[in-house]
Amino acid sequence: MIVAERKPLEEIESMLKGYRRVLTVGCGTCVAVCLAGGEKEVGILNAELQIARKLDENPIELGAACVERQCDMEFLDELQGMVDQYDAILSMACGAGVQFMAERFEDVPVFPAVDTTFIGANRDVGWYEEKCRACGTCVLGMTAGICPVTMCAKGLFNGPCGGTNNGYCEIGNDQPCAWYRIYERLARQGRLEQIMEIHPANEWRNQTPRTLVQAAYRKRKELAAS
Amino acid sequence: MTAKLETAMEQIEIATGVLVVGGGMTGVATALEVARQGYPVTLIEAGEKVGPAAESRPRTGLPDARRLQDMAARLAQTDGIEVLTATRLDAAAGVAGDFKVWLSTAEDVLERRVGAIVVATEFDTAPLYDGYGLTPGGAVIGQSELEQRLAGDPGSFSGKTVAFVAGFAQSGNPMVMQRIFHCVKALQDAGAAGVYVYVGDLKVADDGLEREYRTGRDRGAIYFKLKEAPAIAASGAQVVIGFHDPVVRQQIEVTADCLVVEESLGVGAQCADLAAILRIDIGPRGFLQSDNIYRFPVATNREGIFVAGASREVRSLPWALADARNAALQVAEVLGDGTRLVPRDKAVxxxxxxxxxxxxxxxxxxGAIYWLSENKPVISPVACQACGICASECPMDAIQIGGFTDDLIRGQIAAKLAQVNGDPAIVAFCCQNSALPAGEMAATFRMSVPAGLRTIQVPCAGKxxxxxxxxxxVSGADGVLVMACHPGNCKSERGNTYASWRVEDAQxxxxxxxxxxxxxxxxxxxANMGTDFKAIxxxxxxxxxxxxxxxxx
Incomplete structure (x- = not known):
């Protein structure tokens, strides 16, 4: 899932300085799961803003909503009747949700309340680890389920480099060497020969926003476009 | 405010089978007691045998060995007891009244549905050679080895001198002494020439131990209670033990043919795995029970899972058997007649x-929450204790606790603050297990508390x-107090911890x-700290x- 972190109140306050009526919208999927932008966090953020603005003698009127997913237009439609009553929207969704919100309600300024951090996994309550950089060229099949793009400081597809240091990366002893781990796990699974396969370098330069249409829905997209 | 009394109830069916883990005498007794109450039992033991053979208590000279053998034999004659040896608990799912357990036998993995689980495993022993600077071999042996030799060929000790050391490498324990007393008797029966026991603490606080000690001494065993361990020099087939005798005030040397080293009585090897599989808390010393003053001795943090005997503490046999009976009573409390009346809105x-x-x-x-693929999380009304920790942590405010819903509590905050006039308005959220009764005590004793104090009852500070x-x-409080139970005293284990973290975050x-x-x-x-409540x-x-x-x- 996508992992996000609540922005400091100060930053949110400075974005909302000139606005008196703001609708805070949570997102009930990834950011709710990572305890950053679900219904509870909407309530907490609104209470913080209310306290801060009242103390600043610049009171604010706050609305609260939480939709299933801000990255789906259909769920944003639910806000249709509410948005008009506000000067601004504070979105607690990830960057994708904030942008869809801004696109759906183009006349209203939309501000992000969280920093979208990474694609990660949930180790325990409130504890997340980055696992994927969405490179678009998944090599996990040949790297024993360990992502070298995320875990290797150089993002090497063919490693390790000369900086591997007793199982750790040369950048520091807190960071395990991804390729050392890959080697160990491939060996454990008896498929070490796969480490010799050379994977062509990824084309990182000149990247433009990617669009994905699942094969089964390509015709549907053509139909919608025509 | 007290919790709503008009809560709607519903009757649910619960499984009445019981899994007993561990085939030592605690497990055997638990199985027999549970079966006597009419519930079907599956007893599993990791080893090949159940009964005295699976015991970690003294293997020799047990005064009531016959009785224990008879007890174990009754397993086979009792209806409704399934005994599986060489079997381990692999996995468990579900909640009280509806556990599913997977048992791996030598050939197969069996699945059983049970309503309750009793862990009755044995403790482990290990000779404390290091504690005496000794290496095993020659004349130096551990307590278990002596017991085995005495059981096999007691005659080999005829005419020999045997010395024991105990209570120097670990703090004294009546069970260590009991093992020694039993061996002393067996050695005397076998015609040993001399028996010397060197102890740091001579603890006999258990059934009949004082008598066993005196009987052995009357028959010639000599006990030395010393401040520090004697100097032991092992040389081949003999050991020389040097020490200062505090009675005759002289340095004395004794030569023995055999030196027996005391053994630690520790957590059974299975305990850590069982704790992980059953999701039960481990106490500070590694046994399967965290300290909680609100619980019966055999209860765990999970409803329907009980611990008896050495799985929760090193206990002598009479105490372990008492645990077995207690566990059976607790099991009956949970399973009843196979139905249970539960509040519909305990946690929704x-x-x-x-x-x-x-x-x-x-x-x-x-451990009251599980999930179904088609139905998302389910909070078991049997296992749930309505502490409200989940409700306060849920990022979607999707859980409500009966009598303590968000609407009710937030309504109370606003209503109570509206009544305060002039004085500083202080909202005190009070755990009903501690701060609330402490506040009531302050009121009963007519201690004056601030006029603007408004208390709000919560089922646990975790709520x-x-x-x-x-x-x-926001509603106008000038101050807020979050009042929880002392560290380690929370009825729900961690409600006070969550509350303290939330206060830090809110600050x-x-x-x-x-x-x-x-x-x-x-x-x-x-709960009894009315004066402190007032002071705070x-x-x-x-x-x-x-x-x-x-x-x-």
């Missing part, structure tokens, strides 16, 4: 709001939502918003008067 998950993040499952200290605290300030948040963090305070109390609230009132009214008014 709004499936529409739930985002299935597993926070509730991970936070529940009672005090971060948002309630912020709400109180950070209100400070960020420009409010003095001193307006929020976390305090811990016990008076101190808070003082603090608020110094800070002045909240600028949020």
């Amino acid at each position: 998950v709004d499936i529409g709001k739930c985002t299935f993040c597993l926070t509730c499952y991970r936070c529940c200290p009672h 005090i939502d971060l948002q309630y605290i912020l709400d109180a300030f 950070r948040l209100i400070a960020g918003a420009g409010l003095e963090p001193e307006r929020l305070r976390f305090a811990t109390l016990a 609230v008076v101190d808070m009132d003082q603090k608020i008067r110094e800070l002045g009214k909240s600028r949020l008014h």
Whole structure:
């Protein structure tokens, strides 16, 4: 899932300085799961803003909503009747949700309340680890389920480099060497020969926003476009 | 306010089978007692045999060995007891009244549905050679080895001198002494020439131990109670033991043919695995029970899972058998007649709001939450203790606790603050197990508390939502107190810990918003601390008067 972190109140306050009526919208999927932008966090953020603005003698009127997913237009439609009553929207969704919100309600300024951090996994309550950089060229099949793009400081597809240091990366002893781990796990699974396969370098330069249409829905997209 | 009494109830069916883990005498006794109550039992033992053979208590000279053998033999003659040896608990799912367990035997993995589980495993022993600077071999042996030799060929000790050392490498324990007394008797029966026992602490606080000690001494065993371990020099087939005798005040040397080293009595090897499989808390010494004053001795943090005998503490046989009977009573309490009346609204998950993040499952200290693929999380009304930790952690506010819903509590905050006039308004969220009765005690004893104090009852401090605290300030509170049980005293294990974390977080948040963090305070109390309750609230009132009214008014 996508992992996000609540922005400091100060930053949110400075974005909302000139606005008196703001609708805070949570997102009930990834950011709710990572305890950053679900219904509870909407309530907490609104209470913080209310306290801060009242103390600043610049009171604010706050609305609260939480939709299933801000990255789906259909769920944003639910806000249709509410948005008009506000000067601004504070979105607690990830960057994708904030942008869809801004696109759906183009006349209203939309501000992000969280920093979208990474694609990660949930180790325990409130504890997340980055696992994927969405490179678009998944090599996990040949790297024993360990992502070298995320875990290797150089993002090497063919490693390790000369900086591997007793199982750790040369950048520091807190960071395990991804390729050392890959080697160990491939060996454990008896498929070490796969480490010799050379994977062509990824084309990182000149990247433009990617669009994905699942094969089964390509015709549907053509139909919608025509 | 007290919890609503008009709660709607519903009757649910529960499984009445019982799994007993461990085939030593504690497990055997538990199985027999549970079966006697009419519930079907599956008894599993990792080893090949059940009964005295699976015991970690003295293997020789057991005064009631025959009785124990007879007890074990009754397993086979009792209806409704399934005994599986060489079998381990592989996995478990579900909650009290509806556990599913997977048991791996030598050939197969069996699945059973049970309503309750009793862990009755044995403790482990290990000779403490290092504690005496000794290496095993020659004349130096451990207690277990002596017991085996005495059971096999007691005649080999005829005419020999045997010495024991105990209570220097670990603190004294009656069970260590009991093993020694039994061996002393067996050695005397076998015609040993001399028996010497060197002890640091000679602890005999258990059934009949004083008598066993005296009988052995009367028959010629010599006990030395020393301040420090004797000097032991092992040379081939003999050992020389040198020590200062405090009675004759002389340095003495004794030569023995055999030196027996005491053994530690420790947590059974299976315990850690069982704790992980059953999701039960481990106590400070590694046994399967955390300290909790609210629980019966054999209870765990999970309803329907009990621990008896050495799985919870090194206990002598009579105490372990008492545990077995207690566990059987507790099992009957949970299983009843196979039906159970439970409140419908104990803890309700709004499936529409739930985002299935597993926070509730991970936070529940009672293991009362599980999930179904088609139905998202379910909070078992049997296993749930209604502490409200899950409800306060849920990121979607999707869980409501009967009698303590968000609407009810937030309504109370607003209503109670509206009544305060002039005085500093202080909202005190009080755990009903500690701070609330402490406050009631203060009132009964007519201690004067600040006029602006308004208490709000919560089932556990774990129910005090971060948002309630912020709400109180928004609604005009000048100060907020979060009052929980003392560390380690929480009925729900970690409710007070969650509350203290939330207070820290809320202090950070209100400070960020420009409010003095001193307006929020976390305090811990016990139910009988009325004077302390008064001191805390008076101190808070003082603090608020110094800070002045909240600028949020």
